[in-house]
Amino acid sequence: MKNVGFIGWRGMVGSILIQRMLKKKDFDNINAIFFTTSQYGKSTSNFNIKNKHKKLENAYDFKKLFELDIIITCQGSKYTDKVYFKLRKIGWNGYWIDASSNLRTLNDSVIVLDPINLKYIQQKLNMGVKTFVGGNCTVSLMLMALGGLFKNNLIDWLYVSTYQAASGAGAKFMKELILQIQYISKNIPNLAYNSSYNILDIEQKISKQMYSSSFPKNYFHIPLINNLIPWIDKKMNNNGQTKEEWKGQFETNKILNTNKIIPIDGVCVRIATLRSHSQSFTIKLNKNLSIDNLTQIINSHNKWVKIIPNNFDDTINFLTPAFVSGKLDIVVGRIKKINIDKNCFSIFSVGDQLLWGASEPLRRMLKLLI
Ligand code: NAP
Numbered sequence: 527m528k529n530v531g532f533i534g535w536r537g538m539v540g541s542i543l544i545q546r547m548l549k550k551k552d553f554d555n556i557n558a559i560f561f562t563t564s565q566y567g568k569s570t571s572n573f574n575i576k577n578k579h580k581k582l583e584n585a586y587d588f589k590k591l592f593e594l595d596i597i598i599t600c601q602g603s604k605y606t607d608k609v610y611f612k613l614r615k616i617g618w619n620g621y622w623i624d625a626s627s628n629l630r631t632l633n634d635s636v637i638v639l640d641p642i643n644l645k646y647i648q649q650k651l652n653m654g655v656k657t658f659v660g661g662n663c664t665v666s667l668m669l670m671a672l673g674g675l676f677k678n679n680l681i682d683w684l685y686v687s688t689y690q691a692a693s694g695a696g697a698k699f700m701k702e703l704i705l706q707i708q709y710i711s712k713n714i715p716n717l718a719y720n721s722s723y724n725i726l727d728i729e730q731k732i733s734k735q736m737y738s739s740s741f742p743k744n745y746f747h748i749p750l751i752n753n754l755i756p757w758i759d760k761k762m763n764n765n766g767q768t769k770e771e772w773k774g775q776f777e778t779n780k781i782l783n784t785n786k787i788i789p790i791d792g793v794c795v796r797i798a799t800l801r802s803h804s805q806s807f808t809i810k811l812n813k814n815l816s817i818d819n820l821t822q823i824i825n826s827h828n829k830w831v832k833i834i835p836n837n838f839d840d841t842i843n844f845l846t847p848a849f850v851s852g853k854l855d856i857v858v859g860r861i862k863k864i865n866i867d868k869n870c871f872s873i874f875s876v877g878d879q880l881l882w883g884a885s886e887p888l889r890r891m892l893k894l895l896i
Contacts, residue, residue: 528896530556531594533563533585534601538697539625543600543885548575552889555896559594561585563601585609592618598892600625600885602696610657623891624659625884630777637661637781638891641828642669642676646783647894658891661781662773663883664688664794664803669781670856670882671875674827675809675820676782682810682869686774686792689804690758691847694879698745700800705742706751710735746796755796770794802847803879806860811869820871821861830882834859850876854886 534540547553553575560570566584583590585605591597591613599606603626610622610629622629629635635657636650637643647658660666668686675681692703713735717728735741736749743749759769775790782788815823825833832855834845843849845859860874877883 527555527557528595529559529593530596530598530892531559531561531583531591533561533597533599533605534625535560536562536697537600537602538693538700538880539884539888540600542880543598543889544575546881546885546889550889552893552896556596556892559583559590561587561590563605588613588616592616594620596621596623596892596895598623598888600888602626603628619656621895622657623888623895624657625888626659627662627773629657630659630661630773630780632657635659637777638887639666639669639781640887640890640894641830642673643781643783647891651894660884660888660891661777662770663694663879664690664770664805665773665777665781666887667803667856667875667877667879667883668774668805668807669778670828670830670877671805671858672807672809672824672873673831674823674825675811676778676788677827678823680811680813680815680823681788682812683789684774684810685808686790687806688758688770688792688794689797689799689806689847690794691799691801691803691879692746692750692796693801694758694803694883695745695796702742702745703750703798703800706749709741710751713738750796750798753798756793758794758796767791768794799847801851801878801880802876803883804847804874804876807871807873807875808864809871809873810867811871814868817861817863817871824858824861824873828856830854830856832857833861836860836862845874845876847876850878852881853878854881856882 535544560582562582563585566582568582606624606626606628630637636647636655638658639661693700714731717723757768762769762772771792771794774792778790779787834840834857841859845857850857856877858875862872864870864872
């Protein structure tokens with residue numbers, strides 16, 4: 527059995543990865559060794575996993591890492607930067623599977639999303655590539671939603687507005703949003719039930735609480751509750767994009783291994799949902815397709831796509847983060863031609879960014895190697 531090291535299993539992506547692996551019994555076929563950057567030496571007895579080592583190992587112990595056949599890390603880019611290059615330099619020749627972004631730009635890495643690029647992954651495996659990286663969450667969810675249009679080379683360009691959940695930034699951020707919700711509800715008790723309060727007075731009280739000095743905002747820096755943040759990741763030195771926005775075009779084209787670059791741009795926005803990302807696409811096709819034809823192409827691409835009819839009831843019940851969270855479904859709806867151009871469509875999609883947007887492609891890559 528292969529020795530597989532798990533790093534970052536306690537975070538958002540890692541804990542969903544472990545949940546999915548348990549559900550699919552993936553641990554039955556590997557020898558699992560758990561590493562940590564903060565708790566080494568502690569027992570792993572609370573994990574209900576076969577074939578695991580008894581103690582948490584130090585994630586910076588290069589001797590221990592060197593013994594592994596496969597490393598799967600959901601720890602983040604800082605860890606990857608500190609460990610990956612040094613490990614390769616000292617001759618480690620195992621498979622590295624990574625949720626973080628830094629290795630996605632390497633020439634000899636493959637961004638994995640097998641319902642889209644299985645052939646390419648297999649081709650690179652046969653060529654001896656050993657570094658496989660999960661894509662950016664919104665990019666992977668977009669490709670899963672619109673895979674049929676990409677596969678049939680129908681897209682001229684694509685513009686996206688994202689609505690990204692707090693958990694997309696990591697466990698500490700998600701917890702902070704929950705603390706912000708608690709703070710407001712504790713400090714503004716029951717006012718909405720009291721008919722003597724004017725609704726605008728309540729809004730004023732909430733706004734005041736949001737900017738009080740004890741409001742929890744260590745990670746987001748500002749209140750996300752009752753708010754949004756139209757900025758994700760650092761600024762790029764190009765045309766005013768953030769790195770999250772820049773990834774759209776770079777990663778999509780790398781995953782598709784395109785000859786001709788498909789132009790993609792957008793605005794990425796953090797909103798006050800806990801889990802699952804939503805995206806609104808404006809797509810210019812190179813053909814004048816009917817809505818039925820386009821819907822059929824999208825629907826037949828993969829079994830996880832679920833078309834939501836363009837009506838009020840279905841939209842509010844099923845085309846939402848609340849419905850999708852915890853599911854592998856990629857819901858696609860609000861499909862309409864836009865008034866401006868007969869080849870332009872507008873489409874809304876929601877997917878769980880911790881599943882298809884992060885852990886599921888990594889789990890499936892690991893299975894492919896096993
Ligand atoms: P995360 O939740 O911040 O977890 C990363 C590590 O932080 C954990 O493994 C843990 O390491 C440590 N940690 C510190 N305090 C913690 C706490 N209160 N709860 C849990 N863990 C805590 O990060 P993540 O969101 O899983 O992201 C991991 C990587 O995947 C990042 O590079 C990210 O960019 C990428 N990614 C994330 C998403 C997403 O939706 N979140 C989607 C796609 C890609 P120790 O146990 O060693 O202390």
